Amino acid sequence: MTSEKETNSSLLKSQLETLEKSGIKLYLNGLPSTTEYIVKKCVNEDTVYMPDYVTDEEGKVKEIRYDRISFH
Template sequence: MAAKIIADSNALKSQLEKLEKEGTKLYLNGAPSTTEYIVSHCVNEDTVYMPDYVTDGHGKIKEIRYDRISLK
């Protein structure tokens, strides 16, 4: 189980870092956030988080929002 959590964490981190470098803004519970902060709060053994993708008029992702995340 721990190996899967690490793999999920690394996959999420890679995806968010790539998008953040391309100018995508990241949000956690409505506040601007960072890749590291989102990964540390969204990788969990029992929960899958589904982000909201906000696009511009051309279909390019401009924001990724993770809402209703329990911050422990």
């Protein structure tokens, strides 16, 4: 059996790989990133990251920016 963490990791990795291959740029905390690094950070840390979908003038997604969310 796979754990929920492994399932989430596989799903996120698959989605991001598809988007990255289609030319969408990935960022983590304002810096260019990769699918592997984002998956590692989002799934393996006890931190919440929120994706922000940035579009071009035609409404097509051109970037996904994952930013760490702080709870105060």
